[in-house]
Amino acid sequence: MHSILCISGSLRAASSSTAVVNTICRTLADEAGFSRFDIGSLPHFNADLDPLPESATALKAAIAAADGVVIVTPEYNYSIPGVLKNAIDWASRPGYASVFKDKPVFIATVSGGALGGVRAQAHLKNVLGAVLARTFVWQEVAIANANTKVKDDHLVNEASEAFLLEALRAFLRSIDKL
Structure with missing residues (x-):
């Protein structure tokens, strides 16, 4: 069974991104082992910090230990949230x-818009390309009008789910082939 690290690109308590992560972890629990990392625990990036902050070391260790990474993020001002870029x-x-070099990464995005x-x-694909991550190539999972498709911290729209x-599942199969 693969170990998959899930990262929500949102810090909001009622985040649609986190709701999608919750849905993934709940629904696919028998198909992979899922863990999460709270990117809100990271300080602003500063290359002068030595030794690294404990939270940055923990993030790097979590990514290194995972067979793959799932990132679910909202879109803020036509791009990714600063907190995700910081992570x-x-x-x-x-x-x-x-730790991202050659790491399989699955991306899904959510938005309250169309x-x-x-x-x-x-933008996230460009950023991940710069760190040499292996972004999963598939039809883009972009969940429009996400605020109407989430209830009780889970995705409830059957077609989107x-x-x-x-x-x-295709992403998990692709890891098998590496």
């Missing part, structure tokens, strides 16, 4: 040899 920056060192976060998804889970 990737912490994990990106040393350059070109970070596009579902596709611009954030494109089915599409998400189909993509995630």
